[in-house]
Amino acid sequence: MATLKALVVDDASFVRDLVKRTIRQRFPVIETTDAQNGRRAQSLMSRGMFDLILCDWEMPEMSGLELLQWMRQQPQYEKVPFIMITSRGDKSHVIEAVKEGVSEYLGKPFSPDGLSKKIIKVMGSTLTTAMGQSGKSMAGPADAFKESAALLTQKREPAPAQESQPTPTAGALVPQSAEVPKPTMAKGAMSLASIRFADSTLKSVVKDINLTEVRVIAKRDQTFPGILDQAVVDIETGEGQMARLNGYVHQLQAVDKRKDADFVSVTIRFVDEDPKKMEDLSRFIARFRAGKR
Template identity: 45%
Template sequence: MKKIRVLVVDDAAFIRDLVKKTVRSKFPHFLVEEAINGRKAQSLLEKQRYDLVLCDWEMPELSGLELLQWMRNERSLDTPFIMVTSRGDRDNVVAAVQSGVSEYIGKPFSSDALLKKIIKVLSRRHSASDLRGSSRPDTPGGSAEVLTGGSATHAASVSVLTQSRPAPSPPPSPAATEASSSVAALTGAATTPAPAPKGAGKSGARGSSAQLRFPDMTVDCVVQALSLKEVKAVIRRGERIPQLLSQAVVDLEQGEEREVARINGYISKLEAAEQKMDSALIAISIRFVDDDPQKMEYLSKMIAMGTGKQYF
């Protein structure tokens, strides 16, 4: 039985631990290592061959895209590479596809979604017995189907990853057109974000609108307070309620060029926003886990500008 070695690359310790826990929950026999950024990952990849790289995009020193390009172009490494990132705009997906990404999954992700991506990628190169951690021979039509869940495509839509406002797009470049078939494999049908709570859309740090993404839903919210450590907001209660300690991505937009910061975090607090059992609003706190200086600088500017800017 072949030992499968996995490298997890992310500057946020919370995300690295989450990915490692997810992998080990299904594949306890896998050898899982980690790197805090792309530069550290380069050092490990020069010394050791891995069967899979699970990598963030936005990291200090060396981004996930730069790491992927280095692997494919400078080192000629064909190691399967899954981009695990909150940066899911179509242009970014196209760039990743053109650079040789194997699969793409947006943050926040569910454990099942990530495992399906891993199984899909590894099943192309490894036997079902290697993935099971068993030396038993494969049974025809059985093991592989169980591992893959019986589905050939599990990729999320670009719109689902970003939930961005629709905007006119320029004609695609020849390179983007050439990669369209690959992008299609990473995309699917879009969904519509939940309606914004009453008061959303006002400008300013307090009462501004923003967007929160969870593994199983995306909602608009009204920001009540923002710091370098967390955001406190109010969302409208729906059929489903986010779970405490669940992953979250906060999308914040600033400036005329609509620059967006995607801050990774987890739900640290949930409570009714009204003093009644059937409260229509929920107060939610998201604790940030990113350790990216660029994102912290962005947050600092947004906090300093206060009521001069509007959130997304």
Template identity: 45%
Template sequence: MSKLNVLVVDDAPFIRDLIKKGLRNLFPGLVVDEAADGRRAQTLLGKQRFDLILCDWEMPGMTGLELLSWFRAQPDHKGVPFIMVTSRGDKENVVQAIQAGVSDYMGKPFSNEQLAAKVKKALQRTGKLAELQAGAQPRPATGFANDSLGALTAGRSDVAQPVAAPVAAPVATSSAALLTGGAPPPPARGKPAAHFGQGPLRLPNASMACLIKA
């Protein structure tokens, strides 16, 4: 499949960069060239064929309208979409551009959505949109959270599974639990048990004094 070539013509470098970046992100199959004025654009257009032109109106040396008029006079460039990218939107200018053979208008400032819509519309008219979409490789959608999780777990899905909470073991019934109404005994702190008092230990034949600790 032959590559689709786009020429961006504008004397403002930041506008050219903005359009180039938007086109490459939206349509990875496009090859984007640039020219800083109409004269340089003429030189490029004389060397190779482009599938789409996006051109500013007001430029030094040769305006976008003059470039458009020259472009439409070339037999090899008939039918190639030419989109005028400009802040000039009054009726007089629109009529001039239409008479010169402009394909579409895109006003400044513009969004990526507007750029995508204009390019799709222009390429669809020439039958190039289907070719572009067929050759484009979709970029996998990634999310910051998913990428971070993948880096931490090295891609292992089992690591990310939730761990079931352990079931608490039943507390063994003891004489202390019965005496305290089921309340758990106080935690051991490594100290001797407190003395609760003294009392006699009665045996079958005798009795003796005992120290009650619990």
């Protein structure tokens, strides 16, 4: 029986399901509730009490940072653990979150093991005691991501065009993805993209892109992910703005019909449901297609 309660906050239902599945499999004493943005999370937190908050940074209506700021002003939530799970990994944002009272920071993409370690770290004896009283151990399934294949392959309608990481002490918390490679727009139709996975980063060239997926070409001498692996696509959308799009690996294919092909085509399906990200992506797509003419 669950004795602890966690609130999972992210605008992408795929990510919420991924986090909830990992918690359910590895920590059966934790009951999960989810919210699609900070405003909804604030409403749920005002009506009930949660022992752990796992929250994305970039969300419509109310961001993760705004939710954290509000939460730390509430006496009942002043010391409740808050884990920020986000693709925003630059050091300045980490320091900003630390100053506002974040408990831990987990960069996307993350592994079930990475998420589990953060939960164990911030909940400490509270979680250990609850697991002990229930007769459960901390051990969980080998990989909760592989059990999420059904979630990953569900049909998704196009959106409208509109980590071993340090302890969170001010000035010291730097996530695994703190130094995110910055892709740049090249001349003509060529656009570079960095695709981040839990344990590697793939340098690639964008060949085609729409609001639901991107197809890139990458040299074979790099470390490649597996089908269904979680990914974050970093693309410069213009004027110094960076789009960090969450997704998963949908397809891997050799570019040439040769066993020794030098290039591999990788298709990433997007899972973000944030209208702002879709607007940024729409602008990039327009520029990308204009450059191909």
